[in-house]
Amino acid sequence: xxxxxxxxxxxxxxxxxxxxxxxxxxxxxxxxxxxxxxxxxxxxxxxxxxxxxxxxxxxxxxxxxxxxxxxxxxxxxxxxxxxxxxxxxxxxxxxxxxxxxxxxxxxxxxxxxxxxxxxxxxxxxxxxxxxxxxxxxxxxxxxxxxxxxxxxxxxxxxxxxxxxxxxxxxxxxxxxxxxxxxxxxxxxxxxxxxxxxxxxxxxxxxxxxxxxxxxxxxxxxxxxxxxxxxxxxxxxxxxxxxxxxxxxxxxxxxxxxxxxxxxxxxxxxxxx
Numbered sequence: 001x002x003x004x005x006x007x008x009x010x011x012x013x014x015x016x017x018x019x020x021x022x023x024x025x026x027x028x029x030x031x032x033x034x035x036x037x038x039x040x041x042x043x044x045x046x047x048x049x050x051x052x053x054x055x056x057x058x059x060x061x062x063x064x065x066x067x068x069x070x071x072x073x074x075x076x077x078x079x080x081x082x083x084x085x086x087x088x089x090x091x092x093x094x095x096x097x098x099x100x101x102x103x104x105x106x107x108x109x110x111x112x113x114x115x116x117x118x119x120x121x122x123x124x125x126x127x128x129x130x131x132x133x134x135x136x137x138x139x140x141x142x143x144x145x146x147x148x149x150x151x152x153x154x155x156x157x158x159x160x161x162x163x164x165x166x167x168x169x170x171x172x173x174x175x176x177x178x179x180x181x182x183x184x185x186x187x188x189x190x191x192x193x194x195x196x197x198x199x200x201x202x203x204x205x206x207x208x209x210x211x212x213x214x215x216x217x218x219x220x221x222x223x224x225x226x227x228x229x230x231x232x233x234x235x236x237x238x239x240x241x242x243x244x245x246x247x248x249x250x251x252x253x254x255x256x257x258x259x260x261x262x263x264x265x266x267x268x269x270x271x272x
Contacts, residue, residue: 004171007071009070009167019063019070022062026049026051029047030088031044032094036092039094045095045179045180047166047167048077048167049166057076072167073170073210074166075166075168075210076165077166077212078212087215093181094181095181098179098193099178110141114237115138130247131240133233138237142231142237145225145227153225154209158221173203174200178192178196180192184215185216187272205224206224208221216272219269220266221266222266236254245272
């Protein structure tokens, strides 16, 4: 079971604040600021609530259940300082800078990013210690999870979160960041189409769906659990390629990162 909509939906307006029969709080359309990108297209890329939602998880669940029909994927939105609305309110987005995710192969994207993240040839073997059991070459895509989807993980993953609610018109959750032109990993890469190609692959292989986006963070709910350390280690290599900060400024090594993936219901990423 994959979460899909037949077509992208229509963002709410001030005069039509319902989605799939769910009444929305007050909100506004988000239009990218041309100073942050290469376009002056006034088309909104997202709708978001004007205030933080007290029980945003409950609202998220109500809307996500009708995604196949209305084509609007809900997100919990974080911010730079945890209180304001940056980057959303200021339109710090560049959708014109994102390619179509369908143009990319996830394996090729991850291999290229791996090459950029591994130590240089001039460094000694100790520099590769945190990549063990891998080395200079990307090991390839991990196998798909053998476990069946547990869609209740989506509800569990969203419970207890706080923030604004955003709605993005897509046919699959993995494409959200490209539609937004999110710039969270801008110090590492700019084209969100490449990241979304990886997210598409994670949806298909692991049932991992985007549920929360912050200034430079994302969280996915994983509906097909990773049950073995060997499988988790292969997946950890993909996480390192996508977001080396998860290792260098987080767990400290691929093996430690893998240990935290076994049985995990969410994956979180942060780009410095």
